[in-house]
Amino acid sequence: MSKVTAIEAAVAKIPDGATLMIGGFMGVGSPHRLIDELVRQGRKDLTIIANDTARPGVDIGKLIRAGAVKRLVASHIGLNPETQKQMIDGAIDVELVPQGTLAERIRAGGAGLGGVLTATGVGTTVAEGKQTIDVKGKTFLVEEPLRADFALISAWRADYYGNLSYELTARNFNPVMALAADTVIAEAGEIVPVGLIPPDQVETVSVVVDHLVARSN
Amino acid sequence: MSKVTAIEAAVAKIPDGATLMIGGFMGVGSPHRLIDELVRQGRKDLTIIANDTARPGVDIGKLIRAGAVKRLVASHIGLNPETQKQMIDGAIDVELVPQGTLAERIRAGGAGLGGVLTATGVGTTVAEGKQTIDVKGKTFLVEEPLRADFALISAWRADYYGNLSYELTARNFNPVMALAADTVIAEAGEIVPVGLIPPDQVETVSVVVDHLVARSN
Amino acid sequence: MDEKTIIAKRVAQELRNGNLVNLGIGLPTLVTKYLPVGIQVFFQSENGVIGMQPLPEPGVAADALTDAGGTPTSIIPGAGAFDSVTSFCLIRGGHLDVTVLGGLQVDEAGQLANWMVPGKMVPGMGGAMDLVSGAKRVIVAMTHTAKGAPKILKKCNLPLTSVRRVDLVVTELAVIQPTEEGLVLLEVADGVTVEQVVAATEARLIVPNTVPTMQLAA
């Protein structure tokens, strides 16, 4: 059961208006080819859940520049003035989330949890409009889980079943996003025969991956 | 900064009445030597947080047989009739926790979360006396975080700084417990020079480990 | 064919290619023996592995690779290992396609009790509550009666495993599907009549006009 799919076909499954989680951190560990193909196919009105939007015209920044993004949930947009401009102009609806809360909200979506109880953001603008709960005399924000229609993931190595391994800081949000979307499309630096990734080095298990695309053409 | 400590000295730090998390699953991946040394030093009135109590007189079952345990938080005691007998006799106060909830409660303790919002246990005896919360129209139990004074961990490999790697199903509760205790004592199958465990295979980072003991004498 | 074989063979038919499946200890583990040809299923063991399979031969057991009962096991190529947190993230997060568990009681609401008998058996729920609450599909594999007494009741009197309605109940006599309207009798075993199933069941059964016979491989 190989999961390898032609990139055009894999990305064609994503409709306009879809909610996408996209792995990566300032463009490191981002699914470069999948992003390029989304832009090439002219997808629009996307909701993107990602740590950041990289730099102008780079990685997720390409989707911003292409005007493909309607809504963004991210922790940091400081290094991409185009995102900030579109936000101020009202072209993109941006929800800024503390990075640790973002990671935990995605995790909650993937782990079947009802939400995240966190001290981060209590008493700040981040808390506005949110439930709080007291546990053992301390107040926590209730942050809701995040899920997506698709997760676009970047891995170092995959096997044909879709088991994935990651490398150093290119790991970041990829493993957790692979658990929090209805359909997972992974891009891998290399695809190796089944059995070549030692079980202890499988960080995303094959059963959650739907489609696999090689990084090089 | 080697963390290697003589086993007698490491275990001597644990006072009577302490709360201990102990890794392992039916004795697989348990810190065998640390348990033996606890029994040898005659520690008593312990609170143990662990998945199970293995079998009679085996691994954590040794602590049960020695009468060292006052309170137990576990998901399963079915294969150790001695634990069940001490529970029914009132010698041990046992809190039974669904296994996934146990893992998440320990994780919450290590991750600074205020609790776990889970559907597991809603409407069952597990829910008695607990807060519930509604998120997006669905009801979840609020399960409180677990922390311990000490975590006794078993690893496959360690380096002298205390970076740890695990093997297959001997992993289980060890990595998460290593994050949820004030003091972490790890027992490793082998201790290798610093730099020999590739960074991507470090599953418990050295900074959370306080003492390191070799498995063989 | 004995009771357990009937149940295991029938449950095996419910598994689909590529499914992630968790089998409870005891009867459910027999299901592995009767997988239809050409179906590849990934078995999860909740102690931290996907791709578990029986030991190929004696003498190749390793301390660090066991099933949830602590018994040595082996793995297929393409297996993955992980910690308990990730294991239950898969179970509770909707990633597990099918869980097959034993049962003490199932009732008209399709609710399952399978983890304790107050005052008698207090093993702890292990992963059962998580599995029933979190799996996409919950199949209960159990004998229809215990010492002659029905196990499919109007209302469970043992503590529930979950309030979630299970998806299918397979016994040596019948296949029953819990629905919002009640328990629907889907199939009867070869040589068993609808009347015999009804007589062995305390709960009210919804009986369609035609109830097919379970089809099992020899």
Next chain:
Amino acid sequence: MDEKTIIAKRVAQELRNGNLVNLGIGLPTLVTKYLPVGIQVFFQSENGVIGMQPLPEPGVAADALTDAGGTPTSIIPGAGAFDSVTSFCLIRGGHLDVTVLGGLQVDEAGQLANWMVPGKMVPGMGGAMDLVSGAKRVIVAMTHTAKGAPKILKKCNLPLTSVRRVDLVVTELAVIQPTEEGLVLLEVADGVTVEQVVAATEARLIVPNTVPTMQLAA
């Protein structure tokens, strides 16, 4: 010695052997240059590594190993890599000994504002809120004033990063410790008087009878 060097050198004195430390981008990263001899510190980068160190030479950068700004970095022997969830588990779970961050404003309650200027600068908080809420020790490293205007105020008027009271504020003029009673002036820089610090500070400072001078290596 320029302002930034004074601040970085003084902050470096706060780090202890074996500490896990996170440095914010900009001024705080200068701290790495002035670690006292014999002190081994583990630097965390929140994008997923402990044991970060500067690139030893040009030409050895790798795409998959960068700091939180996306700039190639390198690691010491004994480093560990992990995903964003684990990274913030370390930050929020009380495992991070020290975080050093820049600041826009600090007030008498010891609260920090450092992540946005409404209508002007909306970069997003990144990990700042998690770091200030979760680290064992929070050190703010910033210039004492901005274009002549005090940054240490009675009350922050920019959005707070956290309601948590920070542990130390280090500027080119002074070292200030927020306490329950208010801001205590711990040290003044070489050549700076208590009166100059008070004049450059809007907040009320608690001034002990003797205020020692910052001791910095040459």
